[in-house]
Amino acid sequence: MSFGRHRWAAVAAAALLPVTALLLAGVSAGADNGPTATFAKASSWEGGFTGQYTVSAGSSTLDGWTLEFDLPSGTGVTSAWDASMNRSGDHYTFTPRDYNRVVKAGGSTSFGFNGTGPGAPVNCKLNGQPCGGGGTPTTTTTPTTTTSHDPGPGPNSYAAAPYYYYGWGRPQPITEVMSATGVRTFTLAFILAGGGCTPAWDGRQPVATDTRWADLIKQVRAAGGDVMPSVGGWSGSKLGEVCTDAQSLANAYQQVIDKYSLKAIDLDIENTEFENSAAQDRIMRALRIIRQKNPGIKVYVTIPALQSGLNRWGNDLVKKAVEVGVPIDAWTLMPFNFGASDLGQATINSMEALHRQLKAHYPGKSDAEIYRMQGISSMNGRTDTGEFGYQSDFQDMLAYARQKQLGRFTFWAVNRDRQCSGGGSGSRDDCSGVTQQPYDFTKIVAQYR
Structure with missing residues (x-):
């Protein structure tokens, strides 16, 4: 309806004023549209x-x-x-x-x-x-019949990216894992030093000439997923130790980022690289360079844990990150090998202890912000020390991660996410040592995104 197209007589205009006011009031009220x-x-x-x-x-x-x-x-x-x-x-x-x-x-x-x-x-x-x-x-429904137009993982999917080791433990076909569990993002283990300050898968296959892992990453992305490599691990020669300065270490990290067009990277800092002040300093200064060169990249740091949270070396590493001024998306603890009878509760205890420690390191951040800087990287089934992480423990961890909105919930490893032949309870690299259906643990972690 349009007003003012005709010139009305003064009397007629006066008579219409109350009606016009009512109509305009109705238009104003109708403009208060609710949420949809x-x-x-x-x-x-x-x-x-x-x-x-x-x-x-x-x-x-x-x-x-x-x-x-x-x-x-x-x-x-x-x-x-x-x-x-x-x-x-x-x-x-x-x-x-x-x-x-x-x-x-x-x-x-x-x-x-x-x-x-x-x-x-x-x-x-x-x-x-x-x-x-x-x-x-x-x-509105716009179905397709292929995955070629899949928009890719949501921005938080890296928070639930279980570890997958391509060269160990009879790895399952990765697209089978995706279709069976709903998980879309993986943490690929491990990149080490391959003869000097050169990144290489398992320390053997140089990233620069790699085609095997590159093909695996293409499979994941073609199915609508993504990956983030994990640099480090327990064994092998570590880049943080071999590279002699922060810039050369950053160059090694950057080579991995560029080779696979990464949006996220995991630094799994353990063993001799973890308990090494010089290596810690190089890693954090290298990550600052990476942050500056790759705005928006997610950086996760995975380190050993105590039931009381960070140990001395963990505290030193967080202090170094604060000193250098490098943001970490999630300080991810590995809360297992405690000898605990209830791994779910032991994990929660470790996370609460970490929370108090991080509050001291980041005094300007709220509780919610600190929880978003925390992560869990558990181990399914029988751990290295003989304790057990059952499905119920992972459900407890999931509930806690959701309640606190943690920055990450992952586990080691998809390769072990199946029952051992004969129902054995031994600790192996290709089965969990507990009674389970295939991918029980991956399905739980996949719910956290």
């Missing part, structure tokens, strides 16, 4: 799909949101990112992370998930109201 949510099936493949919800604030700022929906029988969600997920039967509820809890007026945020089965969400509600904002949920 729309669903898109971004990609699909045999047996699964990637879905995304976009939550729009409408005309008022949305301070917190809860989105829930049902899935038909035979369809489920295996993992999610940019939201916390809870499930009750076929009913799923998603709540925001700290960083996307508030959506400004006129703005939007989104979260994604991997699903299994042929169905799509129904009965969607946003803050208790229909997602469409007017009684009928708004759904």
